[in-house]
Amino acid sequence: xxxxxxxxxxxxxxxxxxxxxxxxxxxxxxxxxxxxxxxxxxxxxxxxxxxxxxxxxxxxxxxxxxxxxxxxxxxxxxxxxxxxxxxxxxxxxxxxxxxxxxxxxxxxxxxxxxxxxxxxxxxxxxxxxxxxxxxxxxxxxxxxxxxxxxxxxxxxxxxxxxxxxxxxxxxxxxxxxxxxxxxxxxxxxxxxxxxxxxxxxxxxxxxxxxxxxxxxxxxxxxxxxxxxxxxxxxxxxxxxxxxxxxxxxxxxxxxxxxxxxxxxxxxxxxxxxxxxxxxxxxxxxxxxxxxxxxxxxxxxxxxxxxxxxxxxxxxxxxxxxxxxxxxxxxxxxxxxxxxxxxxxxxxxxxxxxxxxxxxxxxxxxxxxxxxxxxxxxxxxxxxxxxxxxxxxxxxxxxxxxxxxxxxxxxxxxxxxxxxxxxxxxxxxxxxxxxxxxxxxxxxxxxxxxxxxxxxxxxxxxxxxxxxxxxxxxxxxxxxxxxxxxxxxxxxxxxxxxxxxxxxxxxxxxxxxxxxxxxxxxxxxxxxxxxxxxxxxxxxxxxxxxxxxxxxxxxxxxxxxxxxxxxxxxxxxxxxxxxxxxxxxxxxxxxxxxxxxxxxxxxxxxxxxxxxxxxxxxxxxxxxxxxxxxxxxxxxxxxxxxxxxxxxxxxxxxxxxxx
Numbered sequence: 093x094x095x096x097x098x099x100x101x102x103x104x105x106x107x108x109x110x111x112x113x114x115x116x117x118x119x120x121x122x123x124x125x126x127x128x129x130x131x132x133x134x135x136x137x138x139x140x141x142x143x144x145x146x147x148x149x150x151x152x153x154x155x156x157x158x159x160x161x162x163x164x165x166x167x168x169x170x171x172x173x174x175x176x177x178x179x180x181x182x183x184x185x186x187x188x189x190x191x192x193x194x195x196x197x198x199x200x201x202x203x204x205x206x207x208x209x210x211x212x213x214x215x216x217x218x219x220x221x222x223x224x225x226x227x228x229x230x231x232x233x234x235x236x237x238x239x240x241x242x243x244x245x246x247x248x249x250x251x252x253x254x255x256x257x258x259x260x261x262x263x264x265x266x267x268x269x270x271x272x273x274x275x276x277x278x279x280x281x282x283x284x285x286x287x288x289x290x291x292x293x294x295x296x297x298x299x300x301x302x303x304x305x306x307x308x309x310x311x312x313x314x315x316x317x318x319x320x321x322x323x324x325x326x327x328x329x330x331x332x333x334x335x336x337x338x339x340x341x342x343x344x345x346x347x348x349x350x351x352x353x354x355x356x357x358x359x360x361x362x363x364x365x366x367x368x369x370x371x372x373x374x375x376x377x378x379x380x381x382x383x384x385x386x387x388x389x390x391x392x393x394x395x396x397x398x399x400x401x402x403x404x405x406x407x408x409x410x411x412x413x414x415x416x417x418x419x420x421x422x423x424x425x426x427x428x429x430x431x432x433x434x435x436x437x438x439x440x441x442x443x444x445x446x447x448x449x450x451x452x453x454x455x456x457x458x459x460x461x462x463x464x465x466x467x468x469x470x471x472x473x474x475x476x477x478x479x480x481x482x483x484x485x486x487x488x489x490x491x492x493x494x495x496x497x498x499x500x501x502x503x504x505x506x507x508x509x510x511x512x513x514x515x516x517x518x519x520x521x522x523x524x525x526x527x528x529x530x531x532x533x534x535x536x537x538x539x540x541x542x543x544x545x546x547x548x549x550x551x552x553x554x555x556x557x558x559x560x561x562x563x564x565x566x567x568x569x570x571x572x573x574x575x576x577x578x579x580x581x582x583x584x585x586x587x588x589x590x591x592x593x594x595x596x597x598x599x600x601x602x603x604x605x606x607x608x609x610x611x612x613x614x615x616x617x618x619x620x621x622x623x624x625x626x627x628x629x630x631x632x633x634x635x636x637x638x639x640x641x642x643x644x645x646x647x648x649x650x651x652x653x654x655x656x657x658x659x660x661x662x663x664x665x666x667x668x669x670x671x672x673x674x675x676x677x678x679x680x681x682x683x684x685x686x687x688x689x690x691x692x693x694x695x696x697x698x699x700x701x702x703x704x705x706x707x708x709x710x711x712x713x714x715x716x717x718x719x720x721x722x723x724x725x726x727x728x729x730x731x732x733x734x735x736x737x738x739x740x741x742x743x744x745x746x747x748x749x750x
Contacts, residue, residue: 125400135228139214141415142232142239146207149243149426155199156436157427160249161258162196163440163537168564177255180349181342182299182358185264189256196258197567206242206259210235213266220273221312221386226399229411230389234379236418238262241360241375246427247493248372250506251364253532261360261376264301267294269383271305272312283313284327291334295342299358304380306335312387364505369497429494431462435507438468442510443540445590447472451486460489463613463749464507470637471514474630475593479637480665485735488641490747503750505531508612509541515616515634516597518545519605534561536568543575548591548598552579593630600628613749621647629658640667643741645675649683669695670737702738705729 150158167173167190177183177190196202217223217231242258254260271290278286287306294302310328339354349357360376362369399407434453441449450472454465461469469486473479493501503511504524513521522545525538539558546555556579562572578584585591601623608615620638625631636655639647652672656664669690676685677699690696709725726743733739 125404131225131399134225135215135218135231138229138232138415139211142214142235142418143207143211145236145419145422146210146239147203149239149422150203150207151200153426153428154243155203156433156440157243157245157249158196158199158202158258159440160436161252162194162202162567164249164252164532164535165190165193165196165255165258166533166535166539166561167191167194167566168561169566170564173564178296179346180299180357181295181339181346181354182260182264182297182301184297185260185267185299185301185358186255188263189258189260191256192259192263193256194566206262209259209262209266210238213238213262213269216266216273217269217383217386220269220276221308221383221389223386223389226403226407227389227410229414230382230386232414232418233382234265236422237375237378237382238265240422240425241372241379243422244372244375244425244427244496245362246429246432247495247499247501247506248362248369250501251362251367251499251532253363254360255533257360260358261301261379264298264358265379267298268301268305268308268380271302272308272383275309280327284330287327287331288334291331291338292341295338295357300356301358301380303335303338303355304383306331308383308387311384315387364499367498367500369499371497427496430459431457431465431491431494435462435465435468435493438465439507439510442468442471442514443537445475447475451476451482454486457487459487460491461487462493463490463747464493464503464511466490467511467613467616468507471511474634474637475514479633480668483637483640483667484737484740487734488740488744490749492748492750501750502610503612504528504608504610509538511612511616513541513545513548514594515620516548516594516601516631517616517619518548518594518598519603520608520612521545522549523605536562536565540568540571543572544591544594547575547578547585548594549603550582552582555579596628596630597634600625600631611749617642624650624654626654626658632658636668640671640737640740645679645682648672648675664689666691666694667737670699671741673699674738674741698733698736699738702729702733702736705732706742 174187177187192205195205214231214235218228223231238261241261275283275286287309290302291306294305310331313328314325343349343351343354362372434457438450438453450468454469466488473482495501505528509521509525512524521541525541529538539562542558543555559572559576562568578588617638620635621642621644623635632655636651639651648671652668655668672685672688673690673695676683706725706729709728710720713720713725722743729739
């Protein structure tokens with residue numbers, strides 16, 4: 093027994109204190125890895141990053157644009173509207189897109205619905221194409237593209253000819269991906285019949301996106317089908333042929349579709365006359381093309397474990413490229429022009445008769461404003477009674493609207509109807525609302541202008557017709573009901589004070605509809621500055637103010653004296669005093685101003701200071717450079733005198749209107 097135990101002890105191995113040799117088969121980067129649990133969480137990490145980006149650009153930066161989108165949208169809760177949509181291939185997509193767009197009336201709600209739609213698309217795409225979690229970052233590409241298509245539109249929001257643009261492409265892509273997922277659960281015998289039905293029915297419902305979904309199914313079938321015999325290609329080849337033939341067959345069914353547009357039915361194409369924004373088509377092309385790459389990253393029944401070694405670096409570099417590229421491109425395409433957003437907010441404030449909000453927006457502008465904004469400011473001053481005191485208290489230089497592509501923005505297609513209406517030119521407002529409706533389709537904004545103009549013109553049947561359309565909307569039926577009560581009892585119009593100034597202007601001008609040559613601002617300036625009226629203080633003040641803007645001395649004096657006569661006992665507004673004092677100094681032989689009671693501190697003293705400073709700057713510039721640059725002098729004097737008619741008269745020049 094003793095010997096046996098001794099032998100066993102002798103056979104026991106001694107512990108080794110020598111380090112084992114390294115396994116040379118391990119890659120140098122094997123220490124860097126992602127565990128299986130971490131890999132499973134990657135899709136959720138990516139979607140959280142995407143949602144944060146979408147919330148920032150949609151809700152924090154573009155709610156004013158989203159509100160305007162619903163104003164230029166029209167969804168009616170009637171069977172007739174659905175029937176009208178289905179007259180084009182992809183009609184169901186248009187119907188659903190316009191339905192959801194109306195929720196931008198509450199921008200945060202509409203934006204939340206759009207973001208939720210993209211989140212759903214992200215996860216459905218993962219399941220439909222069986223994307224491995226390691227490569228799920230690639231799914232960020234199509235949803236980021238859809239986000240970019242929304243925030244890059246800019247002034248195209250006024251020129252949109254794609255009903256439901258804001259939701260339709262996202263719905264179309266989601267439906268296309270769902271069709272791929274649905275095909276996966278079908279037996280081989282059912283697949284071919286399904287593709288035959290879907291190619292036709294899908295094209296009728298969602299147009300272009302149905303054709304793309306058929307191609308996704310075919311490519312996925314060819315790459316991932318284990319049976320590589322010839323009959324394995326019968327299904328995809330048949331499907332491709334059908335997707336090519338289907339638009340040709342449907343072309344015979346739709347009498348208002350061009351053959352060259354058959355394969356792009358329901359694909360958003362932004363065009364206005366000769367202007368086409370190819371840049372805004374890129375996001376949709378990227379969205380629908382990227383799934384052709386997904387089939388190469390699918391999970392072919394392989395168990396996904398940790399990521400390490402060379403694969404770790406490949407995944408890491410891809411993730412960095414996609415995420416950083418997404419952030420950069422999203423920030424780059426976001427239409428963040430300050431004037432655009434100020435103009436949208438001012439538009440809404442004018443429509444709601446919130447005049448102080450209009451002036452607040454105008455006061456926050458750092459650069460030169462657009463001409464639309466200048467006119468909105470004039471309207472607000474007229475309604476608040478401060479035209480003569482604050483007309484030049486804001487930046488009046490004006491500049492053309494910024495456009496990132498070939499789009500030429502014209503006032504007649506953006507805000508002319510609203511501007512004309514608030515100047516009492518209701519027939520012009522009516523005209524441009526109708527013309528824009530013919531060109532771009534009826535929308536909430538134009539319908540409201542048509543209703544208001546018809547009421548001021550006392551065309552009750554016309555107003556009733558347009559109100560009947562608004563009654564079939566979700567968020568504007570209460571607005572319609574308010575004016576419906578007025579139409580039923582026209583004598584109560586005096587109780588609707590929002591019409592007071594417009595009616596006074598219109599009733600004292602008449603309803604003549606002449607020509608504006610597509611230049612609303614020039615027409616209004618010329619019309620009002622050449623008008624005289626003794627019966628309306630509002631109209632006469634507008635004519636005097638616009639005579640100031642025209643800088644025409646001969647137009648100014650008769651209107652100035654008439655204003656003084658109509659406002660006996662009232663203090664003369666500062667800008668009118670400034671103009672009279674300046675013109676009296678420039679042409680003393682025309683009118684003797686020596687007996688006029690000018691405000692010494694705010695008019696006379698400031699005029700003298702203005703002249704002294706301007707002469708000093710001009711002399712310094714002449715001595716230093718030998719030339720005179722009045723623009724630089726004007727910029728130097730603007731902080732002290734930019735709120736005076738003196739500065740406006742001498743330095744506000746070369747204004748271009750759109």
